[in-house]
Amino acid sequence: MTLHLRVGFMPLIDSALIVAAKDEGFAEVEGLDLELVREVSWSNLRDKLNVRLLDAAHMLGPAAVAATLGIGGVRAPMAVPIALNLDGSAITLSLRRFEELARLAQGDLANPMVSAAALAALVARRKASGLPQLTFAAVFGFSSHTYLLCEWLAKGGLKLGDDIRFEVVPPPQTVEALSSGRVDGFCAGAPWNAAAVAAGIGAMLHCGVDLRRDCPDKVLAWRADDADQRSNAVARLNAAILRASDWVGDPANGERLALHLSRPDRLALPAELIEPVLRFSLSQGGGRPPRKVERFIRFDREALRPNPAHADWILARMEAAGQAARTADMLAQARAMFRPALFMDSSS
Amino acid sequence: MASSIKILIVDANPVRAAIIQEGLREAGPHEIVLLAGTNGLVAAIERHDPDVVVIDLENPSRDALADMFLVSRHVKRPITMFVDQSDEASIEEAVEAGVSAYIVDGLKKERLKPILQTCISRFNAFSRLQQELDEARSQLDDRKTIDRAKGIVMRLKSLTEEEAYALLRKTAMNEKRKLVDIARSIITAAEVLK
Numbered sequence: 271m272t273l274h275l276r277v278g279f280m281p282l283i284d285s286a287l288i289v290a291a292k293d294e295g296f297a298e299v300e301g302l303d304l305e306l307v308r309e310v311s312w313s314n315l316r317d318k319l320n321v322r323l324l325d326a327a328h329m330l331g332p333a334a335v336a337a338t339l340g341i342g343g344v345r346a347p348m349a350v351p352i353a354l355n356l357d358g359s360a361i362t363l364s365l366r367r368f369e370e371l372a373r374l375a376q377g378d379l380a381n382p383m384v385s386a387a388a389l390a391a392l393v394a395r396r397k398a399s400g401l402p403q404l405t406f407a408a409v410f411g412f413s414s415h416t417y418l419l420c421e422w423l424a425k426g427g428l429k430l431g432d433d434i435r436f437e438v439v440p441p442p443q444t445v446e447a448l449s450s451g452r453v454d455g456f457c458a459g460a461p462w463n464a465a466a467v468a469a470g471i472g473a474m475l476h477c478g479v480d481l482r483r484d485c486p487d488k489v490l491a492w493r494a495d496d497a498d499q500r501s502n503a504v505a506r507l508n509a510a511i512l513r514a515s516d517w518v519g520d521p522a523n524g525e526r527l528a529l530h531l532s533r534p535d536r537l538a539l540p541a542e543l544i545e546p547v548l549r550f551s552l553s554q555g556g557g558r559p560p561r562k563v564e565r566f567i568r569f570d571r572e573a574l575r576p577n578p579a580h581a582d583w584i585l586a587r588m589e590a591a592g593q594a595a596r597t598a599d600m601l602a603q604a605r606a607m608f609r610p611a612l613f614m615d616s617s618s
Numbered sequence: 619m620a621s622s623i624k625i626l627i628v629d630a631n632p633v634r635a636a637i638i639q640e641g642l643r644e645a646g647p648h649e650i651v652l653l654a655g656t657n658g659l660v661a662a663i664e665r666h667d668p669d670v671v672v673i674d675l676e677n678p679s680r681d682a683l684a685d686m687f688l689v690s691r692h693v694k695r696p697i698t699m700f701v702d703q704s705d706e707a708s709i710e711e712a713v714e715a716g717v718s719a720y721i722v723d724g725l726k727k728e729r730l731k732p733i734l735q736t737c738i739s740r741f742n743a744f745s746r747l748q749q750e751l752d753e754a755r756s757q758l759d760d761r762k763t764i765d766r767a768k769g770i771v772m773r774l775k776s777l778t779e780e781e782a783y784a785l786l787r788k789t790a791m792n793e794k795r796k797l798v799d800i801a802r803s804i805i806t807a808a809e810v811l812k
Contacts, residue, residue, distance in 0.1 A: 310676055311681045313680045318713060321706075342685075342698075410685070437660075437685075439682065440678045442678070
């Protein structure tokens, strides 16, 4: 019997596996009638999942942990039977700030140590001349994007929130926020860095993988009680996503995937902007040629295995960012949110 | 008597915002501030220092708002999303209606409840109005289409208005299609053959 499932997503390339599961018919093969619902905020995805307006949601790993523990809002226990990707984000600066950094850099700006030191010099100069603090944005407070920004800034001895103002800007608004000067830089998932470069207003400085490889990113979240009680639905959606993972992994399918993602009800961006990112060819802006980044984003089966160790990293980063103080109990709950057992059921 | 509550309504839709405002005015002596744009939300909240922020779920600034409250460096008083873990039904109702509320720490939930209920019912009323308006609009469009097709049939077959309409209806019945669909086909055909 066909099962109807509503899955919410944000317009990002890392929604590729659920989009491909639907548009390439992998969900149908598993007896699923998949309805994809685009949302405007991660808060909406969390809240709509919580009240079952959605069956499952494309979710930031750290946001799922925060919801499960009730940090910063509703306590909405979630379960993750499969991840949707690893890596895939990048840091982009306005052209003006990029040029300032290039002038201050002592060495190769592509080296995060060098760029962070240059940023620290810029921050110090602005402070000395009484200029306002720089503002950087990430796509959500509880996100690997926030934590990657923190890690990069720390290399220059800077602290997000103290030395640099922090703002949250949802992915589709990043380009506008950068062009209006509301933010000086942002860390977001693909293809929003490429979109800022294409708009002629930004320069990509670092990819997430320059700072950290195999960084936890998006997961597929279910309500914890649903994951337990609707194991058949969970297994079927997992199986469809695993099929999609094999299909997405074949470079020959890049153009088709770019077309699926570009649709007005998906990312609503030109396929020509998306397709190069799928080939790991990233436009950089600032007068530099596109950069080929090995394994810029991972969609392979191994990347999708829910990893309880990610809970350790996420909670440590939350604590470092001043979002929460860890306890052993919180760690246990966060680890339990990742369900490798459910993943193995569907891959066998 | 309880002091008045200051409510900030963030809604890009001015009509709905007015409907909510009117409802809240009836509900009590609240001070209400309307905010349409999402730009400068942080500054507006700092300036108005509200007890309650009501925001529609289609507003992409919700994530920014949540973070601002989490860090609470920006606001004078800590604000959190309103959730009554003991009352799941009202959370559900609010999300379904498409509205979310954030409250200043310490404001008693009994005081927020009627405000939230008013917002929920006004959001729902607005959705119904919107739906009725859409239906009325599409009915009007259908009638215009049918009138146009009728005119074409009258001209081409030298029929009276009643005869042309009867012919359209009969065709629709015979083909088991909607009258407006037949009318559209006639208009398309007439344009092609022009």
